[in-house]
Amino acid sequence: MSPQCCAIDTARASARAAAWEHAGEHAPDHHVTAQNPIVIDLDAALVTPHSEKEAAAPTYKRGFGFHPLLAFVDHGVGETGEPVAALLRPGIAGSSTAADHLKVIRKALAKLRSAIGPCPGRTVIVRTDGAGASHTFMTWLHNKRVSYSIGLGLTDAMVTALSAASPKVRVRSPSTMPRRSATGYGASTPPAFSTWPTGIRVIIRRNTRTPQRS
Template identity: 40%
Template sequence: MEKRTSAWALSLEMTGGASGLVGAAGVPLLRLLADRSGLRGRLSKALVKPGFLPGHDRGQVLVDVAVGLALGAVSLTGTMREIEQAGAVLGTTASAVTAWRTLDNLDDAALEKIARARAAHRRLIWQRLAARPQGFPWIEVAGQLWDGWVVVDVDASLVECHSDKEGAAATYKKHLFGLHPLIATIANTGEIPVSYLRKGNAGSNTVADHLKVLTEAVEHIPPRHRKKIIFRVDGAGASKDLLAWIKATAAEHGYDWRYSVGFDVTEPVRIAIAKVPKNAWAAALTPDGELRPGAQVAEITKLLDLADGWPDGMRLLARTEPLHPRHHKQASAIEKQRGQRFQVVAHDLPGHHYPRLDAFTRNHAGVESAIKDAKNLGLRRFPFFKMAANQAWCVAVMLAAELLAWLRLLALDHHATLSKASPATLHDTLLNVPARLARRARKRLIRLPDDHPHATNLILAWTKIRALATQPP
């Protein structure tokens, strides 16, 4: 047994001399996506400074940082190390110091130019998505297709900082010290158009911050897709000012904008829920359309006398579910008596199929997965001291998320699993494939391992991305 166990090391030696190695095939793949789709060119143009000729194109450096984050790097040095490992293919690349200086020098004006470049590029990407055989990715929840609707989700998240970075402060969770970014995602595509970095003591319910993020998110949505938008926000969204802004802005431009926001469960709301007849409750559904055991939904709009200031057409959808032990301490007396937890959503969504409407509103929880993915892409820590530089780091994280989203939608749409894979799954199973650069007949070839399970998918994705420059959207 001992002889068989140690046989693998017999006649095995380690030596140098290898050349043309590529640490991860995902580096040239994502770099090509940024280049062929036009993103790198737009960023380069946005970051040009009159009279200044840098050693490395600033747009390319920003893209390389995003590519490194998409490959799983968690620091600025790590991102450039990922890029450097593909030097056999890419040639000379920027150093970590250059990348640091690039992000550190991005002021508010430069960030605004980058935002406009990203928004212009998104119009082109969405045209390509609409031109696919399967069309634009509309949201489907509980068997209902929300055709024509763009869904914007907003949520905040705490990022712990272990040092006194600019803006870091004690958060509403007393044991956490850090920053408190507010993030908007587009549920249709998985893109993160806005990540607004705030001080750690910023409130979750700050209406002004929500209005800023929603306004910027709308500017990132191509004009032809702004006509029908649904905004989903958690409990912080149930403010009169926010809902009034949604309806007033929509009316001003002739748009059809809807909302689905969390609503505070006060004592009058609990009394209204208790008044709902048993036969008025309907079984709740999961986003997959399956029955959710023990959960029920019903409308309670007519059972409440709402204060002035709420928009016309607002409806309240109540939901009850078995009271979990972790919620027992915060539960009210009536909830403990009934053994149920009460939740309410304020909305003006079309239709009256309450279980499907409830499933759609609860699908807002997908923003938490998007935030978790963003943290895995670098939002878990901030490398700079200055707030502005860390906001630039947020831009790199958003670019990484967008590159992966476009990779899934435009180059991996042929694969049922990879087209919906998380960033962690993509860089673990697909992008971090080692390769070798070979030359034959005046061509350079990136040779993938024959035994890798996704070699064929990588080659097909490469072919699709190369065709982006020659195929009109």
């Protein structure tokens, strides 16, 4: 990273720390605990330019442009929050690149150091979709003792191993109403996930297909 980028990151971190301090009890880091952690969401976005730009390239969705990876602090209501880190990437960049996820989460944690300290532990939860479900990324989070919630598409072997499991938890929608078409199963590192970090909590949602009306 260039000295100019380091200086900009430092200035932004200082500005955020000052703003959150002035916010008092309304600040995202007010009374941060393991039960009330700071939530960092990682996700990528496809950006299509209207003319050919430097570093623009074909995307995996057959478009053309850029594929930046972003980190946001999720707080407030109505899906509000603020960006804390970003990695600009050409459109050809992969979705599940662990090295890129590590770069972004390291930058995000560094910019929040005034709120969470050098060892965030359980005061932070990192969320991402299946693009972040790599052994390298999850093991890094696990070793740093940072909480995480990561989506994962099941392989055929996992589906076979879990097919006989009885549902244990009723999946609820955001409105807290039970979903009749879905059930959940929770377990601590079932055999199908033996190669993932030890002790992770696995929650599998099983959907029941609704017959299509003609």
